[in-house]
Structure formats: C-alpha cells, structure tokens
Amino acid sequence: MELEDKIERMLSLLKKRKVDEFEIFVSATDFINAESKAKSLNSLSRSRESGIGLRVVREGAFGFAYGDEPDDNLVESALASAKAQFTDPYNVIPGPCDEYTDVNAYDENVKAVDAEYCIERAIELETSAFETDPRVNKVRKASFSRAHKVIRIVNSKGIDASSKTTLLRASIMVTAAEDSDVQAGFDFDQSHFIDGLDVREVGRRAANMAVGMLGAKHINTTRMPALFERNSAAEFLSYMAGSFSGEAVAKGKSYLADKLGKRIFSPGIVIVDDPTVTGASDASSFDGEGVPSRRNVLVEDGVLKGFVYNTYWGMFSGKESTGNSVRSNYRDMPLLAVRHLCLEPSGDGLEEIL
Template identity: 30%
Template sequence: MLTKAGATALDAARKKNVEAEVFLLYNRELSIELREARVETLKEAEEIGMGVRVLNHGRMGFAYSSDLSRAAILEVVDNAVSISNCMIADEYQCLVEPSQYYPPVSCFDQQIVDTMLEEKINLARASEKAARSFDKRIRMVEKSAYEDSHSITVIMNSNGLQASFAQNLAGIYIALVAQEEEDSQTGFAVKARRKITDLNPQQLGQEAASRAVRSLKARSMDSQCLPCVMEPYVATRFMGLLLPSLYGDAVLKGKSLWADKIGQPVASPLLQITDDGTLEDGLASAPFDGEGTPAQKNELIKDGLLQSYLYDNYSGRKAGRQSTGSGRRGSFRSLPAIGSSNLIISPGSLSPEQMIADIESGLLITEVMGMHTANPISGDFSLGACGILIKAGQLTRPVRGITIAGNLHQLLQNIEALGSDLRFYGAKAAPSIRFSQLSIGGE
C-alpha cells in the first residue's frame, strides 16, 4: 500500500515536470499505564501518511497528508507544487541518489509482536513489585508503564530511489515516591530496547527505588569548586547541550561552539564520541536516514580532537561535504533536519567506585534541572542539581537545592576519568564522567 501510494505521487509530480521525494510512514503504538499494579489506561493507536517534497527548478515545496487515497495524493502533490512556486530557487536543494548498498541493520524483534498483552502488562507489574520490595520506605508507585511501537518507513524519489524498512521497540517506565518521617523524594527509571527480553523490569524497579531512597534527608551545601562525577544519566543530558555544536547547519550559520575547529582540541584527550546509525539493536539504527542516505558510523571526537560535523543532504552540499546520513525525520508531517542517531561517549576502564575512590572532597551529580536554559552557542550553563557528597573516597550524604555552573567547552577540558559503566538512555549512551572541578552554588 505504501509503495503504491508513493508511485502515484511520483507519477503525478512527473506529469507536472517537477522532481519529487515521497516519505511514507505507518506507525502503531501500544501504551499501558498501571497504578498500584492495576491497569489504569490502555491505548492502541496507529497512523499512516505521506510527506511530499517537490523540487521545481531549485525551488522546494512540501505538503503532507494522512489520507492515501488517489485524490488526496494528487492534492498533496498539487499543494507542494503551489508552495514551491512561492519559494526562492536554491542551488543546494537536490534529491538523494539511490545507493547500491544499505547496511543490514537489526531493528526489528518479532518477539515484541508475539508477546501476549497480559505478559506486557506483567512487565510493568514486575518493575513495581521489585521497587516495593527494595526498601520499606517506598510509599507509593505513581505509575508503572509499558509501551511498544512498530513502524514501516518507505522513501521514494524521482532519481529512482526506493528503500524501506520495518522497525519496532519496547520500553518500560516507573515513577515512585519514598518517604522517611516528613521528607519524601521521587525516583524514576526508564528503559527502551529493540529486544523485549532486554528490558529487565526487576532491575529497573530497583533502580527507581534506589534513586528515591538515596535522596531522602537531602539538604544544601556550601558554595565551592569541587571535583565532580556525573552519573551516566546526567552525562547523556549534557550530550543534548553538546549536539547543536556538531550540526553542519549550525556551523554554516556561525552558531556552533566548534565552528572551524576540525582537527583542533575541543575536549580532554580522554574523550571519544561517535554517532553510529548502524549500531546493532540501537534505538536510532536504520539502514538509511530520513532522506534515503545510507546510515553510517561517524567519528565526531577522537582523543579530544574534533573530527567531523553531522550533515544532512542540503547542509552537506552547502559545505562542500557528503551527507553523514544525519537527516532525521520524526514524522511524515515534518521536513528532514539534522540530528544524531546513536550518540555514544566511549567508556573507560574504571568502575563507579574507583571513580570516587581518590576524591577527598567532591560531589556525585545524580540529577540536573533546567537544561533548556543552557546556551548551546556559547556553551554557558547554570543548572539546578542534586547529588551525593563525596568525602575521603566514600559517598556520604545527599544534596539538593544547589546549582552547577560553567562553560561546556571548559567542562570537557576538565574531564579526568571515564567509567566502565556505559548506559543507554534512549539513543544516547555515556559512562560516568569525572571532572577535575566544577563550580557549585549552595548556601
């Protein structure tokens, strides 16, 4: 059905003497939410649609529809052509050429499809049971949830490109509250994987409970500069601040912290960052990106030196570079835009315990708030944070009501150790990271 709709759109575009790209998507999602081990909501939804980009002598127009009837397809093409007539010609606009090779990426698990609904509900229940048995101070499980999705993507264009793939994933989430006397703290954990057998709900429930319990009786601390260790979750949050500086369009606009720094040091020599669209079972793995460019592994930072930026087809042409397979498309309703696939900070060899063993006085950062306030162009940040004080190589008391502040460029220079505890949160992965110093604002 999708391929037939795409062919109809391409034929309509040909008759109007324009080039076209058709992006078609079918998506089905299942969402189950539990409260106190009882199913509170169960939703299943699906959508199907197409987005059409036309190139009319260098002028690009875009339109979309969730109706794949012939009449609707012809109307979408008409709308895209009408929009293109109002645009200015751009020599860098072009359609992707078909490739002879697309990497054989693993991104579909038949067991997700075959698993019965009650078994999926029990995965969420298992996380809640594990959380409650972890510590008697767990007072309430606000929500435990299971979700999965299944999608089929097809891309076709006037250059003869026709490529498709199916993917699915499953995930569980739990949010809870721990209480001791008058103090209460929240904890959460989330995990999404390509394989349903990799979810491990017991471990997830224990993790959420641990996050809540270890924060009980937290209070502020004195303002000072200290060595700090970021847990993997916090490190992946900072990766989101780092990303815009690696986008080719930001570099072209002069809005990247690392513009014109290829081959130059931008971080500690310990730092290695890759973006791998071909990673086995990676949540963002696919044989091709949102424009049809084959997926690839991109080395972004090696030994602290900047190696590459991420480009989609347009920004790559404008910069005189090849696309890095980084044209991301979240929906048939949107145009492709530069984005990462599986973004990974390579781990080191130290355990989390070894990371803090030689810190006389420091802070383990377990959570940050207000990441949206950070400036991705200058790299400046001032964020709310929570953590645990480190004294004589040991974790002591929990801390909250503090801020951490600095500049991303300087922070990356201050990396002095990387942990072996690589963790994926969505399509971003990082180990624990130790920094020589970080400014902490407290009492």
C-alpha cells in the same frame, strides 16, 4: 491502501504531472501504551496511522505536502508549495548511495505484543519498585509501550530504501521517604527485542536512585572532580547535541564552530553519533532522506573531529551528508540532528575511575 501500493500510485501521479525531481516518504506505525497505578491498570491507549509525505523540487525551490493517501490534490499541494518558496541552489534530492549497513532493529515477537502484555509489564514495573525498598512510598508513573514502524523512501535520483522496526520501552518515576525527607528517582530502558528489556530491573534502579538520595545535603559551590550517573551524563550530552550540528556551525550558533581539531575535552573522551548500533532507538540503515547511516566520530581522545550534516547543510558547507537527516513521520520535512549521540565507555571499572 498498503505502503507499496501508495508508492506505486504516487509514482504514477508524478509521472503524469511530469514532476522529475521528487522524494516519496511513506510510513505506518502501530503504538500501544499502558500505565499502572496502585498496581493496576491506570490507562491504556493505542494509535495506528499511515500516510505519505511528498517533496518536490521546481526551479530550485522545495515543495512539501502530506496526506493519508496519494492523489492529485497531494501532488498539486506540493507543487503549489514549491511555487511559493524561494529558489535555493542547495535544495536538492540526494542521489544514489553506497550500500547500506545491515541494521537489525526488528523482532517479530515484539510486533505480536498485545495490550494485555503491555498491561502486565507496566504493573510488574511498578510492583518491582515497591518491592525494592520499603521507603519507596509512591510511584508517580509506570508505563510500558510497544511500537512497530514500517518506512520506505523512494526518490527520483535512484534511492529506494525500506525498513521495519520494533521497540519496547519502560519508564518509571518513584518517590522515597524517610521522616520528612522525600526524594525522587527515575529510570527507563528500551529494546528492539522481546528479551532485551527487564522491567523489574528498571523498577529497581529507579527505587534505588530515590532511596540513595535520602539524606543528601547541599554543599558549598566549589571545584572538584565529580562522577555522574548515566542519566545525568546523558543530560549533559543532550545539552551539547545542537553544537555538533553543521547547521548551527554555518549559522554561527555553535560554540564549537572554531574548535575543529582542537582539544575540547580531557584525553580519552570519545563521543560518537552512531545510529547503526542495535541499541539505538533510531537504529536504521538509512536516515530521513534515504542516505546511508554511519558511525560519525565527533570527538576522539578529547579532540573535536567533525560535525554532522544532512544533504542541504552538507552542500551548503561543502561537505557530504553524514546521514543525519531525521523525520519522525510522514508529516514532517527532514531536519538535521544527531541520531544516537554516545559517550563511549573508557573500559575502566568504577573502582578504577574512583
């Protein structure tokens, strides 16, 4: 059954059961992944799935169920789930929203990518790492994948949002050796578009990282200025991500909870959560509840400006949703999380920073 047919069938079933507050989430994904080893195919996999998730509200309680196809059992399971839950005044389905930002994350050429293309790119990725420097002695994993995903969200409050996305991703881990010194390097990149991903460059970066670590020495613990490359900087951001959550703030689990409006970083630091940019892996015009995506400035000039919210935690905190409900597929209830956390560039080049 096509996604549109699943929606129409579920709407008919809900009307028959007189369910007047609901959310229907349907998705279909097609994923291919190839891995290269010794410059030949090591593994190849493909997965396809589609299904429907249903949230209902009965007497202030959420119920949730999912399945491959819409039927009476799915509706009954969602209603039974609601009956078993506690009443909560913040359990609401979001209402009609402003216009959605136009976000393009789809390429018909990527959708057409087949297994052979993925195999060729994985081998090319591995080969480029070996060709970069003779000290690269091993590639632990070189993978290339293609994903195509279609989503539609319809609810009883008037939201009807749909999207289709494509994504190419390459990742590689290598080791380099010189005498008894062995170091590792990792890199990855991704793009929604066929011409946006250079696998040879990904391989070169991983190789140069490993080679650049050869001869590295430990230093004594000290305080000094430090410059981190992009992957290390991204790890620092990922450690902080949960602290920007309105849920963590409400529960007293965020160390940033009492720092709103205060300087928490050096002047010039800007941190945003922006899934509307084309480069975001989760680039979309709406979130997991159909609420419009937007650019949320969390830190500006080093000052904490705000937190992120979904519908539930926004209402709980007396705030509006910032479009930060996430769900990976139809089997998941929407949760609150950052979607594309970024440390914005200062505009200075490497020489100016140094």
